[in-house]
Amino acid sequence: MNSSLRPFFEPTGIAIIGASTKPNKLSYGILENLVKGGFQGGIYPVNPKGGEILGVPVYAHVKDVPDPVDLAIIVLPVEMTLTTLQECADRGIRNAVIITSGFKEVGGAGAALENQVLSFAREHGMRIIGPNCVGVMNMKTGMNATFIKGMPEKGPIAFISQSGAIFGGVVDLIIESKVGFSRFASMGNEMDVSEAEMIEYFGEDPEVGVIAVYLEGAQNGPRFMEAARKISKKKPIVLLKAGKSNAGAQAVSSHTGSLAGEYTAYQAVFEQTGVIEVQTLDALINTAWALGVQPLPAGNNVAIATNAGGAAALLADELAKNGYTLARISPEIQAELRTRLNPSAQVANPVDMLGQAEPQDYAWSLANLIKEPAVDVLVPILVPQALVDTLGVAKAWVEAAQQTEKTMLTCLVGERSTREANAFLNASGVPVFRFPEQIGTVLGGMRKFARFRERPPFTPVKVEDIDAETAKVVLHQALGKVALGEFETRQLLEAYGIANVPGGLAKEEAEAIQIAEQIGYPVVIKIAAEEILHKSEAGGIRLNLRNAEELRVAYQEMLSHITQQFPEAQVIGVMVEKMAPKGQEVIVGMRRDATFGPMLMFGMGGVLVEQIKDISFKVAPISEEDIDDMLASTIAGKLLAGYRGAAKGDIAAVKDVIARLSQLALDFPEIAEVEINPLIVYPEGQGALALDSRAILKH
């Protein structure tokens, strides 16, 4: 691994710049952690006062620090940052963690200084983590370059946190239960190194088995997608997103000054890139831990061995929610189980050995369940009992886990009696949870990862026969406008190969009749005026006009109605369109997300769109699989596939429209939104027609 980030985790020597002799200072805490953690490289406190701290000699200036040194931890007043970085550069130190706060997160002068610091770093080829962060840890070398007390056990999880406090909380939560970590990175303001770059780095780091992320907002959306998509193919990325709701986003923004972004876009990105999103901090730790130490489930059949039927029932409910079922245990294995268990025990799944089950009962049950080919996942559960040896049971579980390639997750329902056994299990690589319900979520996450790995490599859909030149002209002519009317949007769509219902824009009555005669009656007319967005509600649509006479009357009535009701509206003309035959109405659209760019949408069209909320979102560029996902996850898509004997819709045509709209959005960043509602889909082989559409430009 030849990465500019490597010295953050595998430095040869560390300068702690701003080291204090006072034990109540953060810098003292960092030095103490480095010294006590067992870090084998150089440890060089820097302070103009010199002397000694914790038995380590203090250097007056960065330039005095001896070799080897390749990482600086800076804990100084904010105004000293630039000169200190200059000193580091002079001394040949190219990696710095800036713990100091008072930068972007306080706005104004702080934000300006952060920009200066970044320019300096870029100019001098330096890499910086922070500012406003807690530091980094490498569990494998005992390097605790943070002021957090204690280091977790060695293990597979690398944790990337956009909140230093969450980082500290996680250490406090897991340190006694021996959940194992390899790296910790507190990202702070992400001035230089972003969470995406860190994901890429840990993706290549052989000592990292799984990446856990606490994310408030992606620094750079496309970069995040690229990193996540690449790394998810080899290592699981488990992620907790904060700022999903408006209130949460407000909290995030007041916290670090970063933007939480639109959650819908994040959800789409997580699904598209294989990121395993969890909903709680608890689930983040649990899921990462299981993925880090246990094999992936070979299938979705779970066997439970328990001393408490109720706990098994709670787990079974959660398994069902997460796509798992209880494995069917063969009569032979059931008979075998019966030979040594309590005669009142249940030997069908869940295997309930009753309250007083002993270590040997678990050993017997697990040994037999391991033999059962129908079982993919084993979950032993114990509710501690006064007369049962909890640690002994835990030992039986670990022995069983060591004899199988099947996934094993365990549950000790308790706290007072379970600490020692918990630590033993986790230290042995057998994840243990406090509540049976937690295991459902964890298995759900494992399943998602396994499925993403089976997907073909990402290939963006390609579309042909595109007339980008025409689209460019249409957009150029619309320069300065907020919205495109239907007529202009039709031109854009046509240029990108999306078929509109036949029709044209008439500036006067005679022209309307001419168009109608070209396309054939019956026709519909729609008012064309930028100010009137909801034409139907404004009385700006007349349907089913069967001949020139009806068209003439409707034309006059509509124009006089509109000029009376909306005197300020600038009427461009009237769209005359063929009455399209009925078909299935869907919506296809795009809106541009501030973080990730063009976000495609597909779902049920027509008047119920807002009530039914049957919309799937994907961020462009999209693959064939992404489009298939959009169809598979919506009612609209299921109806197209031919529901309850109804005719199949032209799915290929719908997919083509989505792909073409995606390309249009990628090609023209000035388009903020496009909505085709409805797109009428005809039976298989008969295509789809945009019946109404509009676009909004960036302003």
Added chain:
Amino acid sequence: MNSSLRPFFEPTGIAIIGASTKPNKLSYGILENLVKGGFQGGIYPVNPKGGEILGVPVYAHVKDVPDPVDLAIIVLPVEMTLTTLQECADRGIRNAVIITSGFKEVGGAGAALENQVLSFAREHGMRIIGPNCVGVMNMKTGMNATFIKGMPEKGPIAFISQSGAIFGGVVDLIIESKVGFSRFASMGNEMDVSEAEMIEYFGEDPEVGVIAVYLEGAQNGPRFMEAARKISKKKPIVLLKAGKSNAGAQAVSSHTGSLAGEYTAYQAVFEQTGVIEVQTLDALINTAWALGVQPLPAGNNVAIATNAGGAAALLADELAKNGYTLARISPEIQAELRTRLNPSAQVANPVDMLGQAEPQDYAWSLANLIKEPAVDVLVPILVPQALVDTLGVAKAWVEAAQQTEKTMLTCLVGERSTREANAFLNASGVPVFRFPEQIGTVLGGMRKFARFRERPPFTPVKVEDIDAETAKVVLHQALGKVALGEFETRQLLEAYGIANVPGGLAKEEAEAIQIAEQIGYPVVIKIAAEEILHKSEAGGIRLNLRNAEELRVAYQEMLSHITQQFPEAQVIGVMVEKMAPKGQEVIVGMRRDATFGPMLMFGMGGVLVEQIKDISFKVAPISEEDIDDMLASTIAGKLLAGYRGAAKGDIAAVKDVIARLSQLALDFPEIAEVEINPLIVYPEGQGALALDSRAILKH
């Protein structure tokens, strides 16, 4: 409280029948718990061997036990149960807890014995908890009549558990953190005393502030509903249901032999009776605890005071999910906050005092947030820091809580550093949670309770002009049939005042034409044959017949098609019905749940029913509010209320149909299912018509 259950919790003396001298026996554990727990009443071990256990004299026979004694704890081999109960009856003991297992849960002889024991108890006016249970506790008197080690702190929660192991697990989980309980009842097989009766009892018990229930299945559905509905008006009932999925139900059933029942019915019942359903054991404890010790939120505005912005963001997201928002803090209070906090602190909500926040910072923030009238709920959060005194912070929180009537819930994100502070907070009646996300669910539960209390008292809807006699005749004539055809279902509906589209059953062509001429063209014809349930798919419907000629052709074609395609079908005739004008299509139906009885359904009708799953369920009898809920919680109901300028539907007519169907179901238990799909609803004042309907009878 003059209840036959009282001696279970407030006995004057307890006989432990089957007391053993061996410390590895359950009965020894029970005796030890009674002696050590500080129970002040009589404690009388009974064993033919006599002697002394733990310094307490042992009585050879139940009849030898001195006064006072009014409760027996029976821990004997299953076959001695009946003779022992006889001895108790003779001694005048009317309450017994049977710990022994081997009854209904093992089936066969065990189930038969359970029936015998129940008969005996009923005959002798005895009340029994169990068998196959763990016992009971009364924290207020120190009575631990279980074999679980240790007793929780004194507090408001009464816990009813249908699983003894879950009971033990909860004690293990909470005993160190000082969550306070008043009563524990392990229900076992519920041979005599049911969970519903226990809810009623705790509802009247002045030492119980909140009832927590772990439920696998209700013994008696209507009784459960009645108890829950009554008690929820005064005390919160928080409930965790196991066996919601098929897998969970299978686990429940193999556990205690009881039926988990259909979860949809349970969900409806919980909503209708104010039961606060939670999804995890963790949430059960947390929600009950908060409801037990904190005032209900006066509104939905929350203020967060934190040393960790990330933790506040996670909480904010969960608040949004549960109907809460971040309170707006006035500029005056913000200015006041600023006077003493870190200059970099955020003083808008969340108030973020940054990592190193000290007890006095929390004290200052909370004192000011308490003053802010816009704040209903206070949530201080601390992520422990190396240099911050966690217990000191907890003390500041408790002091603040003591100075306000506002709801306060707190969060210490950690485990290693938080134990002492957790215990201190809980012991002071200030609930503390490990993860910020947990607080959202808890507040959601508090809100549900507050809302249910505001509902008017339950009054079943009344319907008039019912012709039960005709319905009885129709059902009598259908005796032995599985399903009623549309013709018969129409008669049932009509008898109960539900209007059908005009029409009649024709046995031959001429009769069909006669009916059509009476009701007027256009008409629709439908095949009437018990064997053909899905008439449309079978080609058994012809629409829009405009005159006698069209009717004649369609009649012949349809009959010949049906006799060819379904030679086994017994064609009764052809329904001739008026083509109903278009309106909004809804579904109204009923199906009978095995546990709770008639369950009404309402939702979106037509072909999309199964895809959109827009159905609300309520168990009869139902109130006006229940029906309003059905409409409010469905898209169909929202569309009826006039969505996006569409005309309002005749809501009164729909509500009337639901009420009438409810009455029909209550009056005739032999009806298993009724489905009106679609019911066509016309604009306000113009009624609703059943367009197609069918009924299924109990078999």
